[in-house]
Amino acid sequence: MISAQAYGENGKMKEYHYTGPVEHKFSPYAFNGGTVLAVAGEDFAIVASDTRLSEGYSIHSRDSPKCYKLTDTTVLGCSGFHGDCLTLTKIIDARLKMYKHSNNKTMTSGAIAAMLSTILYGRRFFPYYVYNIIGGLDEEGRGAVYSFDPVGSYQRDTYKAGGSASAMLQPLLDNQIGFKNMENVEEVPLTLEKAVQLVKDVFISAAERDVYTGDALEICIITKEGIREEIVPLRKD
Amino acid sequence: MATVSVCQYHPGGFSFENCKRNALLEADINKLGFSSPAARKTGTTICGVVYKDGVVLGADTRATEGMVVADKNCSKIHYISPNIYCCGAGTAADTEMTTQIISSNLELHALSTGRLPRVATANRMLKQMLFRYQGYIGAALVLGGVDCTGPHLYSIYPHGSTDKLPYVTMGSGSLAAMAVFEDRYRPNMEEEEAKRLVRDAIAAGIFNDLGSGSNIDLCVITKGKVDYLRPHDVANKKGVRTGSYRYKHGTTGVLTKAVIPLNLEVVEESVQTMDTS
Numbered sequence: 001m002i003s004a005q006a007y008g009e010n011g012k013m014k015e016y017h018y019t020g021p022v023e024h025k026f027s028p029y030a031f032n033g034g035t036v037l038a039v040a041g042e043d044f045a046i047v048a049s050d051t052r053l054s055e056g057y058s059i060h061s062r063d064s065p066k067c068y069k070l071t072d073t074t075v076l077g078c079s080g081f082h083g084d085c086l087t088l089t090k091i092i093d094a095r096l097k098m099y100k101h102s103n104n105k106t107m108t109s110g111a112i113a114a115m116l117s118t119i120l121y122g123r124r125f126f127p128y129y130v131y132n133i134i135g136g137l138d139e140e141g142r143g144a145v146y147s148f149d150p151v152g153s154y155q156r157d158t159y160k161a162g163g164s165a166s167a168m169l170q171p172l173l174d175n176q177i178g179f180k181n182m183e184n185v186e187e188v189p190l191t192l193e194k195a196v197q198l199v200k201d202v203f204i205s206a207a208e209r210d211v212y213t214g215d216a217l218e219i220c221i222i223t224k225e226g227i228r229e230e231i232v233p234l235r236k237d
Numbered sequence: 238m239a240t241v242s243v244c245q246y247h248p249g250g251f252s253f254e255n256c257k258r259n260a261l262l263e264a265d266i267n268k269l270g271f272s273s274p275a276a277r278k279t280g281t282t283i284c285g286v287v288y289k290d291g292v293v294l295g296a297d298t299r300a301t302e303g304m305v306v307a308d309k310n311c312s313k314i315h316y317i318s319p320n321i322y323c324c325g326a327g328t329a330a331d332t333e334m335t336t337q338i339i340s341s342n343l344e345l346h347a348l349s350t351g352r353l354p355r356v357a358t359a360n361r362m363l364k365q366m367l368f369r370y371q372g373y374i375g376a377a378l379v380l381g382g383v384d385c386t387g388p389h390l391y392s393i394y395p396h397g398s399t400d401k402l403p404y405v406t407m408g409s410g411s412l413a414a415m416a417v418f419e420d421r422y423r424p425n426m427e428e429e430e431a432k433r434l435v436r437d438a439i440a441a442g443i444f445n446d447l448g449s450g451s452n453i454d455l456c457v458i459t460k461g462k463v464d465y466l467r468p469h470d471v472a473n474k475k476g477v478r479t480g481s482y483r484y485k486h487g488t489t490g491v492l493t494k495a496v497i498p499l500n501l502e503v504v505e506e507s508v509q510t511m512d513t514s
Contacts, residue, residue, distance in 0.1 A: 057280070057409050057447045164304070176482070183490035197479050204476030209306045211447040237299070237443045237450035237473045 029081050029129045030055055033212030034066050035163035036077035037199060038135035039177065040143030044192050045222045047075040047135035048199045049163075050207070050234060052215040053082060062215040062236070066163075069227060070096060074109045074136035075220045076116075079163035080150070081129035088128050091119060109136035113146035113154055120152030127151050131162040136222055143222075165206035165213045172202055196221065200232055207234040282410030282442025282449040283313060283324035285381045286422065287403045288431035291388045291459035292381035295435035296324045297410070297443050298468070299450035306450070312467060314456045318343050318354045319463065321382030322456045323363075326408035327395060328375035335376045339363050356382040356389035360399055368397025377407045383460050410442025410449040417441045432457065436470055443472055 033054040039046045049066035052059060068076045068089045076092065078085045095115060099107050107115070113134050120128060132148040147160035159177045161169035174180040176198055179187050199219060207214045214237070219230040280301040285294045300308035315323045315336035321343075325332025339362045347354045360380055367374055378393040392405035404422050406414040417438040426434065432455060442449045455469035 054447055059445060059447065182484070182488050184485075184487045194480075201478040201480050201482075204478055208309065208475060211301065211304050211306065211450070234476065235450075235473050 032082040033164050034079035035161065035165040035169065035206055035210070035213045036066055036079050036133050037161045037169060037202070038077060038133045038145040039159045039195050039199065040135065040145040041190050041192060041195055042143065043141055043223065045135040045137060045143035045145065046195055046199055046219060047077045047133065048203065048217060048219040049077050049079065050203060050213045050215065050217055052213065054212050065218040067218055067220045070112060071106050072226060073222060074112055074134060075222060075227065077133045078130045080131050084128040084130045088130055092116065109134060109138055109144050116148060117152040117154050120148065120150065124151050133160050133162045137224065141224055165210040168206050168209060169202050192221070203234060280448025281313060281326040281408030282414050282439050282446060283326050283379050283408050284406040284414045284418065284435060284438050285324065285379045285390045285404065286431055286435055287388050287390050288426040288428060290428060291383045291457065292390050293431045293435045294322055294324050294379060294381045294456040295439045296454050297439055297449040298452045298454060300329055301448055309451050312454065314454055316340060317359050318347065320353055320384060320458065321356055321359050321380070322458060324379040326377045331374045331376040332378065335363065335366065335374060353384060355384040355386065356380060356391065360391045360393065363393050364397045364399050367393065367395060372396040379405050379407050381458060383458050406438065408449065410446030413441040413445040414438035428457065440472055
C-alpha cells in the first residue's frame with residue numbers, strides 16, 4: 001500500500017528533509033541470564049549453576065555452565081553478561097598462573113577472593129557486568145563462600161545466591177540454612193547430602209518461576225578429595 | 238433500528254480524555270522514583286490452522302510479569318460463541334476483557350438475527366473496537382470458528398488490522414511456531430495431522446521462547462462440535478523435590494496473643510437449604 005505521507009499536495013514526492021539530531025543508542029552490555037548458588041559446610045563447599053544461556057526472549061545455549069574451576073579447592077560461579085564472564089575468567093586464570101610462578105604455591109580461596117575484588121574495582125568506571133560467587137575450602141579445610149557485586153565489594157558468607165533468580169533463592173536459603181524466621185528449631189549443622197538435596201530442590205523451584213533459569217543444573221562439590229560434578233535436568237520451557 | 242449490543246453511544250473516533258492525565262501521573266510517579274506498574278503480558282505462543290473439517294486453535298499456558306512467571310497454567314483460548322473461539326496474546330487483561338465484550342455483543346446479535354454467529358462478524362467487531370483504541374488495547378488475537386459458510390481463521394493485531402489466512406501464529410513465540418507451520422502445513426489435512434501440527438508448533442514456542450511455557454491447550458472446532466482440550470499435552474511437569482519443607486507446629490513465633498470472648502445469645506435459628514443441583 002502506498003503511504004500518503006511521502007507525497008505532497010501537488011502529487012509529487014516530497015523532498016526528504018532532515019528533522020534534526022537523531023539519537024542512536026549502543027549498549028556495550030547484554031544480559032545473558034543464569035543463576036549461581038554457593039553453600040559452605042564444615043568440611044565441604046558446593047557451587048551450583050544452571051546451564052541456560054539466553055538473550056531477550058531467545059535461548060543461545062542449553063549447555064553453558066557458569067561454574068569455572070580455578071584451582072583444586074576453588075570454583076568460581078559467574079552470571080550476568082557472558083562476554084564479561086569469559087574475559088574475567090581468562091584474566092583470573094592468567095593471574096593464578098602468575099602467582100604460582102612467582103610464589104611457588106597455589107592461591108588460597110581467600111587470596112583469590114581478595115584478588116578478584118581488586119580486578120573488579122580496577123574497572124570501577126566501566127564495570128564487568130558479572131555477579132560472582134566463589135566457593136572453596138580455606139586453609140583450615142573448612143568451607144568458604146565469597147560473594148561479590150559487579151564492582152568488587154565482597155564478604156565471606158555461609159551461603160549466597162546470585163544471578164537472575166537470586167531474589168527467589170536467597171530467602172529460601174536464609175530460612176533453610178540460616179534458620180531465620182523460625183522458632184523452636186534444632187539448629188543442626190548442614191551435612192553434604194542435605195546440602196546437595198537442598199540445592200537441587202531450590203533450583204527446581206527457581207526454574208518454575210524464573211524464565212532465565214532452566215535446562216540443566218551443574219553442581220560442583222568441593223571436598224579435600226577434590227572436585228566432583230553432578231548434572232541434574234531442569235525444566236526446558 | 239437502534240442496535241441492542243452497544244450500551245453507550247460512541248461518537249466515533251478516539252477518546253483522548255485521559256491521555257493528558259495519564260502522562261502527568263506517569264511523570265509524577267517517575268519523579269518520586271517509583272515505576273508505574275507493568276501490565277501482566279501473556280508473552281505467548283498462539284496459533285491456528287484450517288484443516289479439512291474445521292479449525293484447530295492452539296496456545297501455551299504461561300503468563301509472565303516481566304521475566305517472572307505469574308501463572309503457570311492460564312487459559313488463553315477464550316470462548317466467543319458456541320462455534321467460535323479466540324486465542325489471545327499481549328496484555329492479559331486486554332485479551333480477556335476484549336473477548337468477553339465481543340462474546341457478549343455477539344450473543345445479543347445472534348438473538349437479534351436468529352442465526353448462528355459468523356466468524357467474519359466477530360472479526361469485524363474486534364477490529365473495529367481495537368482500531369477505535371488506536372493500539373492502546375494490547376490484544377493480539379487468533380480468531381477461529383466454523384459457521385454456515387465454512388471454517389474461517391483470522392489473525393487480529395492490536396492496532397486493528399486483520400488477516401484471513403489458512404494458518405496463523407501470534408505472540409512472542411510466533412516465529413518458532415511459524416517455522417513449524419511453514420515446514421509442514423498442507424491444505425485439507427486430516428484432524429489428527431492438524432492436531433499434531435498445532436501441538437508441535439506450540440511446543441516449538443514453549444521450548445525455544447522464554448515468554449512461553451508449561452502446557453499445550455488445543456481447541457478443535459468442527460461443524461456442530463467443539464473439542465476444548467485443556468490440557469492437550471502436559472509438555473512440562475514440575476520437578477520432583479526430594480526434601481520435605483513442611484514446618485512443625487510452633488515454628489512461627491507468637492509475639493502477642495489477645496483473646497476476646499464474644500458473648501452471644503442465640504435468639505432464633507432457621508435453616509435455609511441452597512439449591513446446589
